Amino acid sequence: MKKEEVPQDGDNMHEGKFKQLFYATDDAGEYVKVNSVGWEPENIAMQQAWEEVNTKIEDARRRMQAGEVSPILYYMEKTIMDLPLLASYVNKFQWQVKRHLKPSVFRKLNDDILRKYAAAFKISLEELKKAGQ
Amino acid sequence: MSEIQFNHVQTAHCECGVISNIFRFYGLDISEPMALGIGAGLFFGHLPFVKVNGVPGTTYRVVPGAIFSRVCKRLGVKMESHTFSSVEKATAELDRVLDKGMPVGLQSSVYYLPYFPPSYRFHFNAHNLVVYGKKDGNYLVSDPIMEHATEIDPASLAEARFAKGFPAPKGKMYYPVVVPKEVNFAAPIKAGIKQTCSDMLNIPLPFFGVKGIRFLAKRLRNYPEKVGDRRATLYLGNIIRMQEEIGTGGAGFRFMYAAFLQEAAGLLKRDDLSQMAQELTAVGDIWRNFAFTAGRVCKSRTATGNGYAELSDLMMQCAASEEVFFRKLAALKL
Numbered sequence: 001m002k003k004e005e006v007p008q009d010g011d012n013m014h015e016g017k018f019k020q021l022f023y024a025t026d027d028a029g030e031y032v033k034v035n036s037v038g039w040e041p042e043n044i045a046m047q048q049a050w051e052e053v054n055t056k057i058e059d060a061r062r063r064m065q066a067g068e069v070s071p072i073l074y075y076m077e078k079t080i081m082d083l084p085l086l087a088s089y090v091n092k093f094q095w096q097v098k099r100h101l102k103p104s105v106f107r108k109l110n111d112d113i114l115r116k117y118a119a120a121f122k123i124s125l126e127e128l129k130k131a132g133q
Numbered sequence: 134m135s136e137i138q139f140n141h142v143q144t145a146h147c148e149c150g151v152i153s154n155i156f157r158f159y160g161l162d163i164s165e166p167m168a169l170g171i172g173a174g175l176f177f178g179h180l181p182f183v184k185v186n187g188v189p190g191t192t193y194r195v196v197p198g199a200i201f202s203r204v205c206k207r208l209g210v211k212m213e214s215h216t217f218s219s220v221e222k223a224t225a226e227l228d229r230v231l232d233k234g235m236p237v238g239l240q241s242s243v244y245y246l247p248y249f250p251p252s253y254r255f256h257f258n259a260h261n262l263v264v265y266g267k268k269d270g271n272y273l274v275s276d277p278i279m280e281h282a283t284e285i286d287p288a289s290l291a292e293a294r295f296a297k298g299f300p301a302p303k304g305k306m307y308y309p310v311v312v313p314k315e316v317n318f319a320a321p322i323k324a325g326i327k328q329t330c331s332d333m334l335n336i337p338l339p340f341f342g343v344k345g346i347r348f349l350a351k352r353l354r355n356y357p358e359k360v361g362d363r364r365a366t367l368y369l370g371n372i373i374r375m376q377e378e379i380g381t382g383g384a385g386f387r388f389m390y391a392a393f394l395q396e397a398a399g400l401l402k403r404d405d406l407s408q409m410a411q412e413l414t415a416v417g418d419i420w421r422n423f424a425f426t427a428g429r430v431c432k433s434r435t436a437t438g439n440g441y442a443e444l445s446d447l448m449m450q451c452a453a454s455e456e457v458f459f460r461k462l463a464a465l466k467l
Contacts, residue, residue, distance in 0.1 A: 001383060001384070001388060001414070001417060001418060001421060006383075018250070018278075018279055018280050019280060020145070020278070020379040021143055021144060021145040021278075021382060022145065022382055022383040022388065023145065023166070023382040023383060023388040023389045023391070023392045024383070024388065025414060029411065030395065031166070031388070031391065031392035031395050031396075031410075033143075033145075035280075039377060039424075040425070040428050041373050041377060041424045041425055041427060041428025041429075041431070042373060042374065042377045042378055042424075042428075044370070044373070044428045044431050044432050045369075045370035045371070045373040045374045045377075045378075045428065045431060046252060046374065046378070048366060048367065048370045048431055049255075049367075049370060049371075049374065050252065052367060080244070080255060080256060081256065082186060084298070085256060085297060085298045088297040088298060088301075089297045
């Protein structure tokens with residue numbers, strides 16, 4: 001890749017916060033470092049990954065509001081976690097977390113365990129409880 | 134707490150960048166591409182059974198930490214490295230070493246680094262950064278992929294250091310204790326090249342090296358039929374991200390490795406290495422072409438026409454070119 005060919009397809013995925021670095025060759029064929037604001041395929045892949053995340057969040061929100069699942073699923077999706085990751089944050093087995101996704105089980109959880117979930121989601125205990133009502 | 138003069142230089146890849154920045158602090162000048170080459174960081178692997186968020190894993194580099202340990206071994210640098218059972222102990226030890234005026238490397242999760250653009254903040258736990266002091270209660274950070282040095286509050290840093298998941302950082306911190314001032318790069322360069330050639334050509338499993346590229350190319354062809362259009366684009370998107378997202382310097386480390394070969398050619402006075410650098414640049418351009426086409430296929434979302442077959446052919450071309458390249462490189466008498 002030549003220096004002039006380093007893509008500059010900014011679509012603000014980096015929010016102007018930083019430019020990534022590419023290695024490209026100059027006219028003499030020597031490698032130099034060149035900053036880039038982004039590249040189309042990377043932007044597409046990144047947008048797509050976030051769309052997937054957002055679809056999952058919206059889906060979880062809908063199911064939570066319909067009373068099909070507990071707020072734990074919604075906040076799990078919102079913090080981009082999956083079952084194994086969330087289980088390790090709250091120090092439970094995956095099957096236990098899976099049970100807690102049921103609204104009926106969630107309502108019976110004590111404050112100690114709810115506090116662990118709230119901490120993992122970085123929200124308050126009240127917020128988590130309120131979402132479950 | 135003392136503030137030391139730490140010369141922050143932006144790099145493409147965090148692990149190589151931390152090596153380059155920390156070693157320079159101790160007077161050992163090593164560029165980022167040189168760290169990649171000596172640490173034999175270039176690689177390829179596709180593990181369909183190791184899934185991250187349900188997407189099969191693809192890598193263009195060796196496993197995190199390997200570059201660091203190889204560079205240290207080959208250059209005779211001795212590192213002190215610790216993990217911790219609690220945030221308190223980890224913070225105390227970090228402060229103690231910083232007080233001695235030594236910059237410290239930390240493993241962290243990007244999800245908890247507030248100075249990152251939100252779009253990059255996934256749960257990725259193998260990010261490396263350097264903390265080199267404290268100011269007004271915040272830690273001074275040299276994050277190699279950022280343009281400038283920055284700061285982080287202690288609470289966020291603690292969260293980043295103690296993120297859960299794989300690989301769990303467990304507060305891991307590291308710093309050099311013995312750094313030789315004068316190093317002859319010749320032997321480490323040769324050892325690094327030899328290892329990379331071997332990794333790319335000789336691993337007797339279908340998932341790794343040139344075989345791995347062919348393996349993925351074959352699977353790619355059948356993604357739409359196997360997993361459906363939606364998942365196929367997600368799988369493809371992940372390949373693009375591993376290849377082109379921040380950290381690789383473009384074309385999945387191929388350009389950075391070419392830069393290494395060029396630098397090595399100058400140091401060892403070997404024109405044939407500089408020729409190899411040019412050839413790898415050409416291979417990198419095929420990878421870029423692959424990413425570009427893959428981006429278009431992702432965007433169209435449906436597997437119209439023969440998009441995936443075309444991508445599969447392109448990746449086969451990458452495999453063929455890399456095989457030729459690494460066989461040639463391996464045959465050089467260094």
